[in-house]
Each structure stands twice: as C-alpha cells, then as structure tokens.
Amino acid sequence: MEQDRFVRVHLKTVYFLIFFSFGGLFPLLSVYLRDVVGLSGAEIGTIMSIGPLMMIFAQPLWGILSDYTQKPREILSVTMIITGGLALFYLPFSVYIVLVIVAASVALFQGSIVPISDSITLNYVHEKGGDYGSIRLWGAAGFSISVLLVGTLSDIFGLQIIFYTFAVSLWLCAYFTRKMPKEGQLPKVQLKKGISQLIQNKQFILFMMTTFFVFGPIFANNFYFGLLIQDVGGSLTGVGIAFLLAAGSEIPFMRWVGYWIDRIGLLKIILIAAIVSSLRWFFYAxxxxxxxxYITTIAQGMSIGLFIPAAIQYVRKITPEDVKVTAVSVYSSVGGGLGTSFCTLMAGFLLERFDIFAVYLFFGGLTTLGVITIIVVMRWCLPCK
Incomplete structure (x- = not known):
C-alpha cells in the first residue's frame, strides 16, 4: 500500500511538471514571437503549427519504439532532457527560418512526452485500480499555476523567461520519471501486425476524425488565447489569470470524470465536452x-476536463492490448499533431487577413464538425457508448 501511494505521488508529480513546463511556454510563445521577435501573423502561425505537424510523425514513432523496446521510462527521461535543451535555442535567434527549425526540433522529442506518460499511467491504473482523471488533473494544476506565475514574471523580467522555465521544469521532471511504474507486463509488439490492426479498426479511424475536429481547436487555443486577451485589453498578467481560471477549472471535472463515465458512458461524455467547447469558441468570436x-473560462473545465480522460480511455478500449501505446500515440498525433497544426496554421492566416475573433469563429465551426462525427460514432457503434 505504501509503495502504491509512493508511485501515485510520482505520477502526479510528473504530470504537474510536464504541464507546468507547457503552461510556461506555449501560451506566451506567440506573444514572444510577435512582440519581441516582430514576426507577422502568418509567420507566427507557421512556426506554431510546425511543432504539431512534426508530432504527427513523432508521436506514433515514439509509441512504436516504446512498445517495441518495453522501456518507456528511459525513452521519456531522455526525450524530456533533450526537449528542454532544444527550447533554449529560441533565445539567440530571430531569423524566421531558423525559428521554424527550432520549433520542429523541439516537437520531434516533445512528441513522446504526453503519449508515453499517459500509457504508463493508464496501464498502472488498469492493473492497480484507481482513476486516471484523479492523476491527470495534476497536469491541469501545473499548467494553471505556471501560466499565472510565468505570465507575471514575464511582465517583470521579460518574455525570455518562458524558455528557461520550460527547460528547467522538464529537466526536473526527467528525474521523477525514474520512479514511474515499470512496463514489463505487455507482450512484445509485432509492428507490422499492430499497425495493420489499427488501420483496419473502423471505430479507431472514425474516432480519429473526431479528435482532429475537436482537439485541433483546443490545443491551438493555447497558442492564440494570449493574443485574444491582449487584443481585448488585457496584460501578460491578465493572460496568466485567464489561463489560471481556464486550466484550474479542469481539475474538478477530471477529478469526477470517472464517476460520470460510469453513469452515462464514454461517448456521451465526449459529446457533451465537444458541444461545450464549440459554444465557447463561438462566444469568443x-x-x-x-x-x-474570465467568467466563461469554466467552459474549458467542462470541455478539456471531460474530453481528454474520456477520449483516451475510449481509444484504449477499442484497440488491441499489444498496441495500446502505439494507438494512444497515433490518437495524440491526429489531434495534438495534425489537427493542431492545421488549426494553428489556418489561424495564423486568419489573424493576418482579419483579426483574432475570426480565428475563434473558425475554431467554433471546426468543433461543430467534431460534434457531428461523435454523433455518427455513437450511432455506428452502440455497444461502445
């Protein structure tokens, strides 16, 4: 029992530090690129989208490597150290093409972090019991605290501090990954067979469309929400407060999502989360x-706080046991990679051609398509509701 408590504390710490690093960098990176480097909206959109685009390829590859080697902790630790170091290369450069290369390099190694952490945690919860949401909520806590703290520090010391907090947080997190659960229980994956199983899984493919439409705007919002706050008159500290409220609102929903899933089912939770997310984007437009x-940031708790835990559990439910890490990585690459890259790039062009409010109108429309695909999934796969 004591050992189990010790492991859970480390899992929570890992999520806290992962998302503390993300919260300190990504919400303010677009502000840094515009206000410090002086890039245009289209250039910012391209740089912000190149990272998610790289993750389309990086996340499945890291998942395959993790399944094949059965050493996810070691892979996680190394990629965290490298990711933190590469982010520091944003600082000495202001040339657009160089910053594109830096963004791509960071994303290549960052692509392993969340999918492998999720797979380790879900496998542990499956074996030992408990609720994934109660562990994952510490990521929301880390993100919300970081964006307020780093936003305030950026007002005082300058936006360059976002890269230092990102690197140090990931380096510290790499230390705690050593105490995460070992993953020797799964059978050795047969790569060709595993990929073939995923491609032939119609439920999986259809749900990937949902994650593209819903996750794309959710993650792209992290890049543009700071610009929205500033364009309606807020400061960098105001950006931090908004993110604190938004990310902090995820915590209670993640805490109780397991109960609600048991009561009404995975797909209904996912549908509710997508509808709330769509309404939020239209309101910002x-x-x-x-x-x-600030008041409506609670919608993020209902959308992300419910969607993320439910979606990842649904993906694991409909995929074979020996390729679950690969499946989670593919799922992450479609939403967090392909969807986010598309939304971020298009948002950059919309920002340059129109304004930030057109960006959120686009987000709302795309998420509405996600609502429609979820309804199709529910009707097509009734036993999986």
Missing part, C-alpha cells in the same frame, strides 16, 4: 469584454 472571457 463575438468580441466579448475581458470580464466575460
């Missing part, structure tokens, strides 16, 4: 006052 943005 009508140019609301800052106070209304």
């Amino acid at each position: 009508i140019e609301p006052a800052p106070i209304l943005i």
